[in-house]
Amino acid sequence: MTLxxxxxxxxxxxxxxxxxxxxxxxxxxxxxxxxxxxxxxxKSTLCLVAAGLAPATIQGQLSGTVTxxxxxxxSARPHELAQRAGIxxxxxxxxxxGTSATVWEEIAFGPRNLGLARAEVIERVEEAAARLAIADxxxxxxxxxxxxQAQLVALASILAMRPAYLxxxxxxxxxxPQGTRxxxxxxxxxxxRGETGILITEHKTDLLDRLCTSVLVIEEGRIARQGAAAExxxxxxxxxxxxxxxxxxxxxxxxxxxxxxxxxEPP
Amino acid sequence: xxxxxxxxxxxxxxxxxxxxxxxxxxxxxSGELVAIIGQNGSGKSTLVRHFNGLLRATEGTVSVGxxxxxxxxxxxxxxxxxxxxxxxxxxxxAGSVRREVEFGAGNLGYRGADLARRVTDALALVxxxxxxxxxxxxxxxxxxxxxxxxxxxxxxTSAVVLDEPTTGQDARGVDRVRAIVRSLVDEGRTVIAxxxxxxxxxxxxxxxxxxxxxRIVLDGTxxxxxxxxxxxxxxxxxxxxxxAARVGAQRGLGSTPTEDAxxxxxxxxxxxx
Amino acid sequence: MPDYVQRPPTEPYRSLNPxxxxxxxxxxxxxxxxxxxxxxxxxVLAVVLATxxxxxxWRAFLPFLLATxxxxxxxxxxxxxxxxxxxxxxxxxxxxxxxxTGLVFATQAAxxxxxxxxxxxxxxxxxxxxxxxxxxxxxxxxxxxGFVLGATLRTVPRIGERARxxxxxxxxxxxxxxxxxxxxxxxxxxxxxPLVFGALSEVEEVTMALEARAFSAxxxxxPLRSFPDAGWQRALRWTLLALSLLAIAGSVSGALAxxx
Numbered sequence: 029m030t031l032x033x034x035x036x037x038x039x040x041x042x043x044x045x046x047x048x049x050x051x052x053x054x055x056x057x058x059x060x061x062x063x064x065x066x067x068x069x070x071k072s073t074l075c076l077v078a079a080g081l082a083p084a085t086i087q088g089q090l091s092g093t094v095t096x097x098x099x100x101x102x103s104a105r106p107h108e109l110a111q112r113a114g115i116x117x118x119x120x121x122x123x124x125x126g127t128s129a130t131v132w133e134e135i136a137f138g139p140r141n142l143g144l145a146r147a148e149v150i151e152r153v154e155e156a157a158a159r160l161a162i163a164d165x166x167x168x169x170x171x172x173x174x175x176x177q178a179q180l181v182a183l184a185s186i187l188a189m190r191p192a193y194l195x196x197x198x199x200x201x202x203x204x205p206q207g208t209r210x211x212x213x214x215x216x217x218x219x220x221r222g223e224t225g226i227l228i229t230e231h232k233t234d235l236l237d238r239l240c241t242s243v244l245v246i247e248e249g250r251i252a253r254q255g256a257a258a259e260x261x262x263x264x265x266x267x268x269x270x271x272x273x274x275x276x277x278x279x280x281x282x283x284x285x286x287x288x289x290x291x292x293e294p295p
Numbered sequence: 296x297x298x299x300x301x302x303x304x305x306x307x308x309x310x311x312x313x314x315x316x317x318x319x320x321x322x323x324x325s326g327e328l329v330a331i332i333g334q335n336g337s338g339k340s341t342l343v344r345h346f347n348g349l350l351r352a353t354e355g356t357v358s359v360g361x362x363x364x365x366x367x368x369x370x371x372x373x374x375x376x377x378x379x380x381x382x383x384x385x386x387x388x389a390g391s392v393r394r395e396v397e398f399g400a401g402n403l404g405y406r407g408a409d410l411a412r413r414v415t416d417a418l419a420l421v422x423x424x425x426x427x428x429x430x431x432x433x434x435x436x437x438x439x440x441x442x443x444x445x446x447x448x449x450x451x452t453s454a455v456v457l458d459e460p461t462t463g464q465d466a467r468g469v470d471r472v473r474a475i476v477r478s479l480v481d482e483g484r485t486v487i488a489x490x491x492x493x494x495x496x497x498x499x500x501x502x503x504x505x506x507x508x509x510r511i512v513l514d515g516t517x518x519x520x521x522x523x524x525x526x527x528x529x530x531x532x533x534x535x536x537x538x539a540a541r542v543g544a545q546r547g548l549g550s551t552p553t554e555d556a557x558x559x560x561x562x563x564x565x566x567x568x
Numbered sequence: 569m570p571d572y573v574q575r576p577p578t579e580p581y582r583s584l585n586p587x588x589x590x591x592x593x594x595x596x597x598x599x600x601x602x603x604x605x606x607x608x609x610x611x612v613l614a615v616v617l618a619t620x621x622x623x624x625x626w627r628a629f630l631p632f633l634l635a636t637x638x639x640x641x642x643x644x645x646x647x648x649x650x651x652x653x654x655x656x657x658x659x660x661x662x663x664x665x666x667x668x669t670g671l672v673f674a675t676q677a678a679x680x681x682x683x684x685x686x687x688x689x690x691x692x693x694x695x696x697x698x699x700x701x702x703x704x705x706x707x708x709x710x711x712x713x714g715f716v717l718g719a720t721l722r723t724v725p726r727i728g729e730r731a732r733x734x735x736x737x738x739x740x741x742x743x744x745x746x747x748x749x750x751x752x753x754x755x756x757x758x759x760x761x762p763l764v765f766g767a768l769s770e771v772e773e774v775t776m777a778l779e780a781r782a783f784s785a786x787x788x789x790x791p792l793r794s795f796p797d798a799g800w801q802r803a804l805r806w807t808l809l810a811l812s813l814l815a816i817a818g819s820v821s822g823a824l825a826x827x828x
Contacts, residue, residue, distance in 0.1 A: 067435055107779075127698065136792065272469070278554060
């Protein structure tokens with residue numbers, strides 16, 4: 029069972045042309061796929077389409093097929109999609125429901141909406157909080173957290189839906205280095221369990237270098253390059269595609285250009 | 296020479312009792328290029344809000360252009376210190392790019408041909424010359440950030456503060472920001488940037504000021520700040536030395552915060568490591 | 569389930585079912601305005617203050633009281649000096665002609681406002697919004713209404729912070745907020761527009777975030793906790809409803825005109 033896009037083309041409502049063209053992509057549980065590309069290349073749209081929010085919630089036109097464990101996103105209801113693919117956005121604050129007095133209740137928001145038995149709601153909240161090691165945040169007011177903490181709470185709230193796939197759209201772009209590290213470690217932990225398929229779009233290629241097994245480059249709504257993370261991130265054509273290579277790669281390239289030998293340890 | 300911006304013993308406590316700044320002594324000369332780095336909550340944004348009077352010191356003094364800011368209105372200080380905040384969507388209000396950029400300079404009293412020239416120059420500098428008639432919300436987020444920058448640059452202030460200019464920018468956007476900073480320095484303006492982007496900061500700024508919990512903990516060149524003996528201080532602020540710095544230290548090449556410095560040091564040693 | 573999620577309050581008055589406290593507040597507010605003269609406001613004020621004393625929130629009433637002062641002041645001034653048709657002068661001070669009728673009317677109106685404010689304050693001080701919403705949901709209020717209510721209550725501080733950020737950014741661009749009123753009026757659009765645009769553009773993000781958490785699922789939302797309710801509280805709520813209806817009917821029909 030996988031999350032699959034086949035020749036997926038998507039046009040936003042009222043847009044002149046499609047934002048995604050003929051995307052073929054397969055994400056399996058245990059995969060950690062990084063997506064890079066310049067701004068407006070379609071990274072966010074890819075996340076929305078893969079999660080089924082486009083077109084289910086934001087309208088627009090989808091051609092080709094997107095299936096999540098066999099469920100066609102065009103005919104699925106949003107709450108069915110929510111239980112299969114979780115999505116995390118850049119802005120932690122708009123993702124919080126704003127109605128919960130404590131982080132615990134915030135994480136419980138999703139399971140409660142599903143009408144699950146109280147015992148199961150409790151179990152899911154405890155499990156999500158434990159997975160991300162944020163049990164100590166549970167009594168706090170969600171509106172009073174740091175950016176990194178808020179993102180972790182948003183992530184826990186999504187995990188409580190027990191999705192098989194996670195789509196993360198630049199989750200660390202508004203975070204400081206500590207926040208970035210918190211989220212990066214949390215994701216590494218989730219990936220290590222091998223149960224969840226993760227797709228993460230980012231500008232911070234250093235982070236992707238550490239986390240991802242494979243990487244794809246998106247340009248103007250199409251997949252320009254795809255392959256093993258180490259290979260794609262070391263591609264000298266990356267800067268021309270508007271993507272900053274990881275520090276490790278840049279350093280090696282600069283050394284080579286200067287005729288100097290260097291073999292730095294991995295970051 | 297009189298520093299353009301100076302703080303002496305600056306302290307700031309919010310009305311609810313939270314302390315945000317303590318004992319901050321900072322001297323920034325005219326035409327200097329300084330980056331302020333540190334975690335969120337370390338006081339960086341609070342500090343720069345004292346430069347244009349948005350916040351008023353609860354202890355110590357702040358001077359701009361050699362004179363205390365004490366009784367000067369923000370509108371007056373804005374003639375000398377322009378601040379570009381992090382989130383462009385918390386300031387963009389006009390229906391066209393042109394009118395948005397005109398706002399700041401218009402507030403300072405520029406009119407007619409002079410105003411038009413400032414707007415055109417600022418838009419050219421940030422690369423939005425072709426978008427002059429667009430609605431700001433037709434531009435993507437990173438271009439809106441550049442728009443916000445243009446509207447402050449058009450004011451022609453002698454000092455410019457950039458709050459997280461590279462956040463959310465892709466590689467081309469970061470290049471553009473670097474070019475903007477270089478132009479401003481060439482014009483003789485003082486440029487102060489707040490940033491998390493270590494690479495951007497070490498490569499473009501000859502002076503780094505590191506903050507933690509409302510205090511300045513390090514103030515010097517990238518070589519000084521990323522020298523190995525300062526790493527514990529950096530660690531206490533949750534900042535990591537750049538890869539180049541770590542590699543250089545590991546090979547006993549001294550402090551090499553930038554790639555160029557590392558390569559130069561390797562060359563100096565004899566071309567291999 | 570952790571204590572802080574689970575445990576309903578136990579202090580006097582606070583321990584009442586949230587819907588009961590809501591019913592009390594609504595009735596008090598209604599009676600204060602509907603029953604004319606001195607009776608309505610004074611009775612309500614007495615009840616609210618007594619309850620407030622029992623609940624231990626007396627001192628916390630003060631800020632709410634202070635908040636009504638500007639309104640009270642203007643009511644007193646306008647009505648004492650400008651009550652139409654009154655002739656029983658208190659004194660003549662130059663062109664000013666305060667009347668007793670006006671003063672009486674003004675004081676009654678002021679008391680109504682205070683009584684209303686105090687009953688709302690009592691509710692706010694003794695009831696957590698999310699408890700009230702949870703209880704209303706348990707009684708059948710839809711999740712959307714509950715969400716809007718809850719989000720509205722929590723949005724206020726968020727908007728304040730956002731407005732501050734916007735004001736800072738505009739002032740940094742030379743917008744004069746310390747000068748003449750005319751100059752300050754010009755600043756309205758640059759201050760208000762980003763707030764509005766921001767709110768509008770967030771609507772889509774917030775909608776997506778909600779859908780991603782199954783907000784529109786058909787099932788009935790799992791209640792996390794229940795609040796103790798009792799037969800006597802149910803009886804009280806029905807009585808309050810009847811009282812409210814009687815007050816409206818009596819006031820409209822003039823049957824209550826005998827009250828001072």
